[in-house]
Amino acid sequence: MSKNLEIKKAQVEEIKDKLSRAQAAVLVNYRGLTVAEATELRKKFREAGVEYKVYKNNLLKIAIKGTDFEALEKDLTGPNAIAFGYEDPVMPAKIVKEFSKKHEALELKSGIVEGEYCDLEKIKAIADIPSKEVLIGKFLGSIKSPLSNFAYLLQAIIDKKNEEGSAEA
Incomplete structure (x- = not known):
């Protein structure tokens, strides 16, 4: 050969x-x-x-x-x-x-x-x-956003209840 x-x-x-x-x-x-x-x-x-x-x-x-x-x-x-x-x-x-x-x-x-x-x-x-990393980042960001908003909403409800409780006392 x-x-x-x-x-x-x-x-x-x-x-x-x-x-x-x-x-x-x-x-x-x-x-x-x-x-x-x-x-x-x-x-x-x-x-x-x-x-x-x-x-x-x-x-x-x-x-x-x-x-x-x-x-x-x-x-x-x-x-x-x-x-x-x-x-x-x-x-x-x-x-x-x-x-x-x-x-x-x-x-x-x-x-x-x-x-x-x-x-x-x-x-x-x-x-x-977009690259895989960018797509994963966007996906995680889209999941995080509603969760963060929900957490802020819960905190606002708790804060409002605390204010009402301290105003009654």
């Missing part, structure tokens, strides 16, 4: 491993990014726990066969990079969309989020969903 073939097989296995752990994978067209911009993008991905790699399309096609990510095959044309989201399935799309506002050379193409294929429009819509 040639050295080149061994390297390619190892890369296919690496991709399969990443896909098996990923909740989401987003394809992007990175053509036109400068080295500095690509480095900045990789840093943002790392900080968010997202892995960003450039692989040859043929290796990606081999690796996604028979997986939940197989629908991406039709979008594997031209130069592509792939961002793997392991913890927050929305994060890869969110970072790409945010980064592309200042760096127009970076373009979302498509993705798979929790097993569902998302074309360009859907992946952009998913990118607008």
Whole structure:
């Protein structure tokens, strides 16, 4: 077996491993990014726990066969990079969309989020969903608010009863 073939097989296995752990994978067209911009993008991905790699399309096609990510095959044309989201399935799309506002050379193409294929429009819509932490915070805030109001109401009733009791004495 040639050295080149061994390297390619190892890369296919690496991709399969990443896909098996990923909740989401987003394809992007990175053509036109400068080295500095690509480095900045990789840093943002790392900080968010997202892995960003450039692989040859043929290796990606081999690796996604028979997986939940197989629908991406039709979008594997031209130069592509792939961002793997392991913890927050929305994060890869969110970072790409945010980064592309200042760096127009970076373009979302498509993705798979929790097993569902998302074309360009859907992946952009998913990118607008707040992160899991923000959603949990909003949910807890919405629960806390009525409870706090109820506690204030009870305290007001107690205070009023105490005032009435001291006025009678």
